[in-house]
Amino acid sequence: MDFSHLSEPLMASMIGALATVAAALxxxxxxxRKEMKERERGQPITKKTRRGPVFVVIALLIAAAVGGFALSQYFVSLREGDRDRDRDALRADLQSKLSEINATAMRLEQARTNERKQIETEVQRADASHLGEEGAMASVVVGPCKPEGVPGARQECTEQSALRVAICARVPASATVREVQLYVRAANSKQPWEEARVQAGQDAEQARFAEKFTERPEGDAKQVCQGFANWSGEKSRIARILVKYAL
Known part of the structure; x- marks a missing residue:
């Protein structure tokens, strides 16, 4: 038994009870022994001699009562100590469970955040992909060709002397160009654009797109450009490009 946690009054009671029991014994x-000797001598046993064991028994009963009380207090203190330890263990267990719950909640919140970011990224990618399928468009109006020469002299424009422009559409820097569709029609024409499509390098009534497109960076994007020339001296032209890309 561990008596280190007993209070001083309780310890004194137990010591006193043990001392009383020892002295009574x-x-x-x-x-x-005295009574036995008197019997051996044949002497009569006096009342005083008979009262001796009675006092001893009474002392033993008192000592036993004190010792029992002290012992019961000791067991009570043990039970209280056990309850304190159980309470501390329960508190530690609850704290551990709360920590686990908090950690689980944080993991779930992080998972939800990551999932939300992933969904947003996928939505943005889908939107960007949809925009790439629709394409980036650009157009420009090119006036009739006016050759340089002697004023009043009749001269005709040629492809070599034609006005040349670059038509550029802006796309994301990470985009891969899949196709550049080319369109050209007269400025005052009502022709549907679907019917005005031409091929790169194709002669379109004194107008022509360059054979290849070019790319040039522009910050977080890039420009996809296609050269165009119009050497018609009478017609203004609308040149349009539609750049389709993938991300």
């Missing part, structure tokens, strides 16, 4: 043994 010694006194009882002395009285018993």
């Amino acid at each position: 010694v006194q009882l043994r002395i009285s018993w």
Whole structure:
């Protein structure tokens, strides 16, 4: 048994009870030996001699009561200590469970955040992909060709002397160009654009797109450009490009 946590009054009671019991046992043994000797001598046993063991027994009962009380208090203190330890263990267990719950909640919140970011990224990618399928468009109006020469002299424009422009459409820097569709029609024409499509390098009534497109960076995007020339001296032209790309 561990007596280190007993209070001083309780410890004193237990020591006093043990001392009383020890003294009573010694006194009882002395009285018993004295009575035996008197019997051996044939002497009559006096009332005083008979009262001796009675006092010893009373002392033993008192000591036993005190010792029992002290022992019961000791067991009570043990139970209280056990309850304190159980309470501390329960508190530690609850704290551990709360920590686990908090950690689980944080993991779930992080998972939800990551999932939300992933969904947003996928939506943005889908939107960008949809925009790439629709394409980036650009157009420009090119006036009739006016050759340089002697004023009043009749001269005709040629492809070599034609006005040349670059038509550029802006796309994301990470885009891969899949196709550049080319369209050209007269400025005052009502022709549907679907019917005005031409091929790169194709002669379109004194107008022509360059054979290849070019790319040039522009910050977080890039420009996809297609050259165009119009050497018609009478017609203004609308040149349009539609750049389809993938991300």
